[in-house]
Amino acid sequence: MFAWRGLQRDFRSLRGLLTVTRDAQRCSRLPEGRLGSRRCLRTSARVYIDVIKDLERHLASGARKVADALPGSSWSPIEINPNLPPECADIVIVGGGVVGWSIAYWLKRKERVREALKVVVVERDPTYGRCSTVLSAGGIRQQFSLQENVYLSMVSADFMRNINDYLGVLNEDPVDIQFTQSGYLFLAGEEGAEVMQENHEVQRKAGAKVLLLSPTQLKHKFPWLNTEGVALASYGLENEGWLDPWSLLNAFRRKAVSMGVIPCHGEVTDLKHTTNVMKTSDGEKRTMKRIKSVQVQMPNSLEFQPVDCTIVVNAAGAFSGRLTQMIGVPLPVEPRKRYIYVVHCPGGPGLDSPLLIDSSGIFFRREGLGGNYITGASPTEEEEPDATDLEVDHQFFEDRIWPHLANRVPVFERLKVTGAWAGYYDYNTFDQNAIVGVHPSVCNMYLATGFSGHGLQQSPAVGRAVAELIVDGSFQTLDLSGFDFRRILADKPMLERNIV
Amino acid sequence: MLKILIPTLMLTPTIWFSPLRQAWSATMTYGLLLATMSLLWLKHSSETTWTHMNSYMAVDYISGPLLVLTCWLLPLMILASRGHMSLEPAERQRMFLLLLTTLQALLILAFSATELMMFYLMFEATLIPTLAMITRWGNQAERLNAGTYFLFYTLAGSLPLLVSLMVLQNSTGTLSLLTLSFNHFNLDSTYSNKALWVGCLVALLVKMPLYGVHLWLPKAHVEAPVAGSMILAAVLLKLGGYGMMRITMLLTPLTKDLSYPFIILALWGLIMTASICLRQTDLKSLIAYSSVAHMGLVIAGILTQTTWGYLGALTLMVAHGLTSSALFCLANTNYERTHSRTIILIRGAQLILPLMGTWWLIASLANLALPPLPNLVGELLLIVTLFKWSTWSIILTGAATLITAAYSLYMFLLTQRGPTPPHILALEPTYTREHLLLALHLLPLLLLTLKPELIWN
Numbered sequence: 001m002f003a004w005r006g007l008q009r010d011f012r013s014l015r016g017l018l019t020v021t022r023d024a025q026r027c028s029r030l031p032e033g034r035l036g037s038r039r040c041l042r043t044s045a046r047v048y049i050d051v052i053k054d055l056e057r058h059l060a061s062g063a064r065k066v067a068d069a070l071p072g073s074s075w076s077p078i079e080i081n082p083n084l085p086p087e088c089a090d091i092v093i094v095g096g097g098v099v100g101w102s103i104a105y106w107l108k109r110k111e112r113v114r115e116a117l118k119v120v121v122v123e124r125d126p127t128y129g130r131c132s133t134v135l136s137a138g139g140i141r142q143q144f145s146l147q148e149n150v151y152l153s154m155v156s157a158d159f160m161r162n163i164n165d166y167l168g169v170l171n172e173d174p175v176d177i178q179f180t181q182s183g184y185l186f187l188a189g190e191e192g193a194e195v196m197q198e199n200h201e202v203q204r205k206a207g208a209k210v211l212l213l214s215p216t217q218l219k220h221k222f223p224w225l226n227t228e229g230v231a232l233a234s235y236g237l238e239n240e241g242w243l244d245p246w247s248l249l250n251a252f253r254r255k256a257v258s259m260g261v262i263p264c265h266g267e268v269t270d271l272k273h274t275t276n277v278m279k280t281s282d283g284e285k286r287t288m289k290r291i292k293s294v295q296v297q298m299p300n301s302l303e304f305q306p307v308d309c310t311i312v313v314n315a316a317g318a319f320s321g322r323l324t325q326m327i328g329v330p331l332p333v334e335p336r337k338r339y340i341y342v343v344h345c346p347g348g349p350g351l352d353s354p355l356l357i358d359s360s361g362i363f364f365r366r367e368g369l370g371g372n373y374i375t376g377a378s379p380t381e382e383e384e385p386d387a388t389d390l391e392v393d394h395q396f397f398e399d400r401i402w403p404h405l406a407n408r409v410p411v412f413e414r415l416k417v418t419g420a421w422a423g424y425y426d427y428n429t430f431d432q433n434a435i436v437g438v439h440p441s442v443c444n445m446y447l448a449t450g451f452s453g454h455g456l457q458q459s460p461a462v463g464r465a466v467a468e469l470i471v472d473g474s475f476q477t478l479d480l481s482g483f484d485f486r487r488i489l490a491d492k493p494m495l496e497r498n499i500v
Numbered sequence: 501m502l503k504i505l506i507p508t509l510m511l512t513p514t515i516w517f518s519p520l521r522q523a524w525s526a527t528m529t530y531g532l533l534l535a536t537m538s539l540l541w542l543k544h545s546s547e548t549t550w551t552h553m554n555s556y557m558a559v560d561y562i563s564g565p566l567l568v569l570t571c572w573l574l575p576l577m578i579l580a581s582r583g584h585m586s587l588e589p590a591e592r593q594r595m596f597l598l599l600l601t602t603l604q605a606l607l608i609l610a611f612s613a614t615e616l617m618m619f620y621l622m623f624e625a626t627l628i629p630t631l632a633m634i635t636r637w638g639n640q641a642e643r644l645n646a647g648t649y650f651l652f653y654t655l656a657g658s659l660p661l662l663v664s665l666m667v668l669q670n671s672t673g674t675l676s677l678l679t680l681s682f683n684h685f686n687l688d689s690t691y692s693n694k695a696l697w698v699g700c701l702v703a704l705l706v707k708m709p710l711y712g713v714h715l716w717l718p719k720a721h722v723e724a725p726v727a728g729s730m731i732l733a734a735v736l737l738k739l740g741g742y743g744m745m746r747i748t749m750l751l752t753p754l755t756k757d758l759s760y761p762f763i764i765l766a767l768w769g770l771i772m773t774a775s776i777c778l779r780q781t782d783l784k785s786l787i788a789y790s791s792v793a794h795m796g797l798v799i800a801g802i803l804t805q806t807t808w809g810y811l812g813a814l815t816l817m818v819a820h821g822l823t824s825s826a827l828f829c830l831a832n833t834n835y836e837r838t839h840s841r842t843i844i845l846i847r848g849a850q851l852i853l854p855l856m857g858t859w860w861l862i863a864s865l866a867n868l869a870l871p872p873l874p875n876l877v878g879e880l881l882l883i884v885t886l887f888k889w890s891t892w893s894i895i896l897t898g899a900a901t902l903i904t905a906a907y908s909l910y911m912f913l914l915t916q917r918g919p920t921p922p923h924i925l926a927l928e929p930t931y932t933r934e935h936l937l938l939a940l941h942l943l944p945l946l947l948l949t950l951k952p953e954l955i956w957n
Contacts, residue, residue, distance in 0.1 A: 087641055090842050116781035116844055276928060288926040292839060310840035311923050438922040444838075446923070471844055473919030 085264040088308035089120040092294045096123025097133040100315035101252035102463025108259035110471045124267035132317045135423025139242045140457035141184040142208040145199040145497040150206040152458040157239035159460035167255040175251040178244045183236035185354040193231040209237040270295035271326045290443045313446045318424035320449035333450040336427040337387045340376045345415040360404040390422040425453045431493035437484040501552045508605045515597045531575035538571035557612040565955035570607045577727040579937045603629040616675040633728040646719035653716040657706035660699035685752045697754045707740030708795045711769020721788035726832035734821035744802045759803035766796040767896040774903035782841045783831045794820045801882040804889045812881025819874040823866040826941035837927045848920030859938040868908035874948045
């Protein structure tokens with residue numbers, strides 16, 4: 001008993017040594033300074049200052065004082081832009097979206113010795129004004145028709161559930177991506193029911209917990225839903241939901257920077273490469289290119305820095321095609337504009353509302369707890385909007401979305417559009433699936449693009465896969481060799497039937 | 501003597517006034533010719549130790565092999581630099597060749613000097629072309645830092661050497677090596693004599709380098725271009741060893757006691773730097789640290805002041821010069837293709853460049869002192885010498901041999917074997933010039949395996 005008291009006193013005194021308590025009011029001290037017998041007449045709360053946490057601040061202010069006291073100034077005639085990327089780097093990741101930062105994080109995790117790899121992430125717009133990541137609806141689902149896609153989403157969902165184990169930084173606030181777990185509800189009419197059943201088989205075989213519902217079960221579960229015209233519905237039971245993409249991006253970036261990745265704010269204007277004509281074993285000639293350096297231009301300036309690099313990772317999202325054009329190699333990825341409208345409907349579906357995707361192509365999900373919903377639709381090929389800017393077409397909502405929405409959820413007949421934005425899909429025009437792997441003609445350019453709307457949800461898993469490809473030489477945990485660029489050359493599409 | 505030195509100096513007009521392409525080929529061919537002629541220095545036809553004499557320069561048993569190594573290295577450096585120098589403007593290429601030739605001439609003068617003051621002057625003079633090479637033609641921004649470390653570490657050590665040499669000149673009246681061997685030195689164990697001992701040796705220990713003052717070496721080796729790394733590893737480090745062999749002759753009875761801490765530091769450095777090699781991520785840094793390890797053994801051998809110690813030191817210096825230079829050339833072949841020195845990015849290269857894999861194998865096996873290569877002969881002689889000096893040293897040297905084998909094999913297996921990442925599948929095939937370069941490095945090594953008496957007598 002007394003030992004415990006003594007231990008408590010010791011611990012308190014030790015803490016007292018490590019923290020400096022500054023009282024708002026001066027307390028009166030007894031002449032003998034024995035700890036424990038001091039009485040203070042304090043009326044305000046104690047303010048603890050952790051000296052160790054403040055150490056860096058104290059050291060910096062001390063250094064500044066010394067520098068001020070010493071003669072001379074820190075002016076130098078050569079103005080060196082502190083934002084310049086290093087002259088050479090091992091890996092340059094072009095594109096600072098969630099896929100780019102995910103690859104950077106996983107590369108740093110997989111290097112076996114500290115600072116083995118020098119990784120630079122180049123992003124041209126630090127406000128992320130046109131970045132697909134931050135403009136996305138932020139959903140994650142497992143209901144894909146390709147097994148690889150299901151695996152990618154399952155792994156990523158697991159990552160996001162335990163995100164602080166992966167992306168938590170010591171002494172900083174924990175990561176909160178506001179992962180709202182809720183299922184996706186796909187509705188299918190008569191024509192689509194068979195496809196939905198096949199997809200369901202694939203999903204179940206991959207281990208995803210997805211439930212098929214009949215119209216009566218659907219009506220029983222979601223009474224606010226109008227099940228007219230619905231033959232079958234598919235409801236995800238776990239690993240699905242939506243999250244805040246901006247927090248995820250920042251979490252990846254913060255952790256990667258803390259591990260030593262160098263962020264650079266600049267635009268890649270050129271890829272200096274060498275061309276080599278080589279003969280295959282059959283005797284035909286192939287042109288192989290190798291990127292020697294990346295020209296990074298500083299913002300609002302003519303200054304540029306050529307970064308000599310070993311590997312370039314193309315994670316530029318919607319603008320990946322523009323990057324490969326600099327090296328003269330085609331890539332079937334182009335930006336496609338998609339709209340998202342924020343609507344307010346007081347009596348709408350409550351907490352149990354899933355992310356509903358109708359057979360007509362429209363989708364909606366709950367946003368927050370105030371009766372706001374996010375809705376959108378994938379346009380058909382004919383009604384593709386012009387992707388030169390991010391202006392929102394409100395007529396699209398009136399013509400294409402509202403009728404189907406009101407038909408499916410009768411409450412939504414009376415809603416008010418409170419806001420809208422547009423974002424890009426990095427749309428793979430070949431088969432709407434990711435392109436992951438080395439480009440066959442450019443020896444050292446890795447591609448991680450073409451996600452066509454499901455990049456955010458697959459980003460942790462794809463980042464790990466690309467890092468494995470670079471560091472280990474081949475995929476270790478998930479085999480994504482089906483997403484290689486060669487399928488485009490061989491004209492064998494890996495079609496994903498469940499595109500939202 | 502002069503028939504090698506004057507042609508080397510006359511390479512200057514060759515470089516400056518020939519058309520550029522011929523400048524490279526001519527310098528390299530003449531360099532090979534001079535290297536062949538320098539083999540005559542290995543033949544000692546007279547009874548005295550000194551041969552090929554003139555009043556300022558001479559060759560004896562210790563300087564002969566090192567001189568041949570120096571002359572051999574010039575054409576190899578020129579061959580190695582053709583790749584990365586081809587992109588530079590003409591004047592800079594000529595300047596580079598001029599630096600290499602000047603360095604060569606200064607090194608010939610340094611090794612063949614008969615007067616210790618001349619040796620000191622040439623020792624200092626070699627710093628300037630090397631500094632210019634590192635800071636001007638190095639690849640990264642860190643080269644400025646590397647140049648500063650390189651210059652000031654050596655300069656800080658050599659000022660005491662200058663003072664000590666002046667003191668010796670005053671006390672003995674001459675610093676000519678030809679006559680100093682006949683002076684019987686018997687230095688008393690006073691503080692000033694001990695300071696003299698330390699002053700004489702600290703510059704050479706920094707140059708070798710000894711473990712505690714070795715920090716300049718990884719920086720300088722990594723940031724230098726390939727020719728700079730080659731000459732640094734192969735010859736400039738041996739300047740320190742050669743100087744120690746000469747100067748300890750003048751410091752006779754003191755060395756027995758005062759060398760104790762330096763031998764211990766050298767042996768400890770052997771283990772420490774070998775262990776550091778296992779954790780390196782940069783290929784050139786790994787080879788640089790292995791140089792420190794081998795030279796630590798050489799320092800320990802020289803400081804024991806025994807015949808076998810000197811023999812082993814000389815053998816290991818020559819063998820290590822060739823091996824380390826070969827390894828730097830191999831690292832450069834990787835660097836020119838992928839522009840990276842990181843080991844984990846260039847793996848499994850044997851599948852793509854199989855013949856280069858053969859050279860990697862031979863060079864790595866030489867580095868880990870595989871019998872019957874002269875690396876092993878040198879190491880064995882030194883280990884036995886140290887065992888005689890103290891039985892306990894076998895623990896350190898044995899552990900170091902083990903770790904040396906570990907990191908040499910680690911380097912070989914990581915770069916050559918294992919899974920090949922997709923981004924190095926289409927590397928340029930090996931040029932004939934690179935094969936020639938490595939053959940010229942490793943053939944003398946094999947030759948020395950068959951007839952080590954070439955460098956012993």
